[in-house]
Amino acid sequence: MFSVTVRDHVMIAHSFRGEVFGPAQRLHGATYVVDATFRRAALDEDGLVIDIGRASEALGAVLGELNYRNLDDEPDLAGMNTTTEALAKVVADRLADALGESGLDGLVVTLHESHVAWASYERSL
Amino acid sequence: MFSVTVRDHVMIAHSFRGEVFGPAQRLHGATYVVDATFRRAALDEDGLVIDIGRASEALGAVLGELNYRNLDDEPDLAGMNTTTEALAKVVADRLADALGESGLDGLVVTLHESHVAWASYERSL
């Protein structure tokens, strides 16, 4: 199995609902350094899983819809706690939609919220 | 599949038995930068794999029992070579015990012994 990963980042504000979150129930924010991994069983005729330029553009477009926003005000995310792991799924699913027919077999999205904590969501395509 | 990872570290002394270890048969030591990854097929009602604060505390407690020690003198580790990969299993198994009934599906523990070498142990829960 082959994979290619590209890295980008997004800076957002949000708050959480639920006692388990303690002080993170207040409005705060995060930089997520985002790694998107594209998997493919065999390379295409150019020797690629996916062109790195195209992968970067696709990730950048998905993150651009979240960047510099307060996620508490985003209609598409209403009613959910935008935890790091939940956002990893949002990014992965939007990326899957954006890729369309791609010949890829799977996708992993990892959001690093700091140098000591990160979360991932992995799905097939 | 979702996952959450937290990072901490531990500083220990130890020595190895066996010619394969060469100069590492002498008493020396290591900083292990430790990543614990918690896996779960579906998020809980708060949108979490595991609360990052709780994950960090659990990892910190397990590492606290090893920190600032000479592993050659630890009764629980007697008779084993405390290689990086063997210690990854010790940390993972102790973490699994500490978590108890957690709803988690799996656990990966990675110990980085330097910027150029690390080892992991992966298990189900």
Place this chain on the structure above:
Amino acid sequence: MFSVTVRDHVMIAHSFRGEVFGPAQRLHGATYVVDATFRRAALDEDGLVIDIGRASEALGAVLGELNYRNLDDEPDLAGMNTTTEALAKVVADRLADALGESGLDGLVVTLHESHVAWASYERSL
């Protein structure tokens, strides 16, 4: 010249005023991974610039007053753009106050806002 650096992080929301900031004029947020460097011309009698535990506690206390907050609502920061470089000075000055008589000669605080951008403020003590 000797130095010791400790690393921690803080997660905040904020917005900027001024056209130069473009979309960052909207409420958004950041994780700042914060490095505090303590400088001293000669080591103390224990062979230390500053005890790493004490340095970490001092940095953690200063960051704790900012963590999980919307900086737009902080009275102490009213009227300023809380850019990465301006916050580096806030953290450094508060750390200098917290250290009091320390025997240290200088301080550098670096805030990493992403994997591709960071800012520092350096001052004497």
Place this chain on the structure above:
Amino acid sequence: MFSVTVRDHVMIAHSFRGEVFGPAQRLHGATYVVDATFRRAALDEDGLVIDIGRASEALGAVLGELNYRNLDDEPDLAGMNTTTEALAKVVADRLADALGESGLDGLVVTLHESHVAWASYERSL
């Protein structure tokens, strides 16, 4: 499942054939920071997946055959686009050959071409 990873690097020149590569069709080059991960279901009698010294030597020997070269002139790579993912397979397959009978169960090779892009190839042994 256990694993051990060692890191090394290689510096090469090459060019790509195909419009998808845009300006990378010109002769250019890359540093690949290379991680080789060795997997094994159970530890050997010394408590090892593989001795880290031996793993580093094996990786260094494979990379030494590519280092400081123009891959466009390498007979063994003739006719292929030496993309990051294609080279990950070359390194993994040569490493597998070099290891011979090893008791290992699998191998992953990751080539980092920059701080924002990397590729992997995973195979069984």
Place this chain on the structure above:
Amino acid sequence: MFSVTVRDHVMIAHSFRGEVFGPAQRLHGATYVVDATFRRAALDEDGLVIDIGRASEALGAVLGELNYRNLDDEPDLAGMNTTTEALAKVVADRLADALGESGLDGLVVTLHESHVAWASYERSL
């Protein structure tokens, strides 16, 4: 003193002249991960050393003139060994020219050629 740093990268081919370079006299290549640090004694009226977007664009433009090229064929670099330290000066000087009147006090450019080696050039403005 304040500073802001932005990171980008460039991928080039080149060779060196001189016995000291050993196998690096052959045509090979490198990814340079490039950090450009901008220094300023006092912040401007927006609270900035330099806008991070503008800094990134300036660095990207300078690196764009080198990217995906064989430096042995660049007329502007003819007759020089394009070592990592020499290229750090090329990038810093070109960046200084591009910035023009900026209110900045100094500039540091660091080129990382691998995870274990990097070089810098520092100058006033």
Place this chain on the structure above:
Amino acid sequence: MFSVTVRDHVMIAHSFRGEVFGPAQRLHGATYVVDATFRRAALDEDGLVIDIGRASEALGAVLGELNYRNLDDEPDLAGMNTTTEALAKVVADRLADALGESGLDGLVVTLHESHVAWASYERSL
């Protein structure tokens, strides 16, 4: 001013004397990831601060005398607390001796004891 930095590591055991060290008074150990920075005002005729291969060898030789040892038993270090900052000076001074007449202007040695703490010593040559 130009500089070149090379990275290596060393794994040692030691203990500290003094109440300030708390549990670190027990025999424990550390991996130090060591960065040695060589400074020079002007490049030599090959376009170098120092050849990276020569720099790496010099650093490796100095670290080799400490590697896989219990520093409490080293005669040359008797009577000193081998704190991270004190060891940075030991490495820098030994490196200065090993370099001899070098044309270099200064040296910085940084020892990373974990992902969240490091120390440096800077001296002229």
